[in-house]
Amino acid sequence: MNNKWKQIVAISAIAGISWLLVQNPYTHIYLTQLTDHSVVSMKQEDELLLQIKESTKKYEIAPQDARIDSVWKTVPAYNGLRVNIDDSYKAMKKEGGFDKDKLVYQQVPAKIHLKDLDPAPIYRAHPEKPVVSFLINVAWGNEYLQDMLAVLKKHNVKATFFLEGNWTKKNPELAKMIRGGGHEIGNHSYSHPNMQNISSQATREEIRKTNEVIEAVTGVKMKWFAPPSGSYRDETVKIADSLGLKTVMWSVDTIDWQKPSPEVLQQRVLSKVHPGAFILMHPTESTAKSLETLIINIEKKDLDVVTVSEAVDEERLNP
Structure with missing residues (x-):
């Protein structure tokens, strides 16, 4: 079933529309099961997406600029990490649950580099x-x-x-x-x-x-x-x-x-x-x-x- 059909079923369930039932009373059972499955699936997906978004606070790391230290002199910059929400969602969607090991990261560059220092x-x-x-x-x-x-x-x-x-x-x-x-x-x-x-x-x-x-x-x-x-x-x-x-x-x-x-x-x-x-x-x-x-x-x-x-x-x- 494609996404457009799922949306029609979900809207029908929410609005109480039963036009399928009018055409064929025997579709009632199928429609009920399908609607329940779609709602559960959408709920699971929403929860997964929410978990991934919340994980950014825990697993993301800010970049560190290059700087001159009083003891160590030149300290090189080091990239930070940002959670790629879309790619992480795709990586976990098949399993249907959150897994921190499947988080997908992207590097976040610093603003000050070695070449910028004295x-x-x-x-x-x-x-x-x-x-x-x-x-x-x-x-x-x-x-x-x-x-x-x-x-x-x-x-x-x-x-x-x-x-x-x-x-x-x-x-x-x-x-x-x-x-x-x-x-x-x-x-x-x-x-x-x-x-x-x-x-x-x-x-x-x-x-x-x-x-x-x-x-x-x-x-x-x-x-x-x-x-x-x-x-x-x-x-x-x-x-x-x-x-x-x-x-x-x-x-x-x-x-x-x-x-x-x-x-x-x-x-x-x-x-x-x-x-x-x-x-x-x-x-x-x-x-x-x-x-x-x-x-x-x-x-x-x-x-x-x-x-x-x-x-x-x-x-x-x-x-």
Whole structure:
């Protein structure tokens, strides 16, 4: 029975019209049953729709704008969620009852984004986003790189490698291997200076020259800059921004350059890891031997290991 016929039957029942009965007295029983069924069905549908509409208050999440925090500096935006009432209704209609697991959501974008903020370092992704990123700074440690790449490939994990320009020039095949593994590549200066102490002109040249070398070797146009040893001043960040790069720091440090045992390094990271964490590491023996254990245990915490670009993306995960 189509919707138009249902409406006619329902109207007839409400108004007390019995023209069908006049034509055929035996239709009385059928009409009564049909009308009762239609009224019940319409009532169930109305209740379902009402439940879905009421659920919006409980399950919807407001978007969060990007902002500058006094401690964490740049905090990326994070989308909110809105219940799509029509699609949710369609998803539940067949079952005839409300099921929160069948709610259909749509992302609600923030109003202020990273690009709208003044230049400031980024120490982590949004603290509600269930991801972490490996920041692998490369200026030495060639002997451990291939083992680390093999572990990342085994677990289908993509990291962000910050390459020194001079290292890239001397090791183009390794740089291409990193890129070939699908990893993200960032700028780690050209000669690993203390960026806090060098002139503005030297800062610009360090970043610009590295951009050119890495792009020539890998074809990648970079958007992230990691200052050597985490040393910078406000002007460093502004110069990087003028060259199209955001400055990246970290919230968890392996301190792997001190050559800790794998057990010490793993405990150090896993005791501090958090949603949105940027984990700093280098191609060292300690990290190479710890990497698989870190990946396994981080994922056990329901955190995905992703690149910096994926981590700061505003899309809300696991709605």
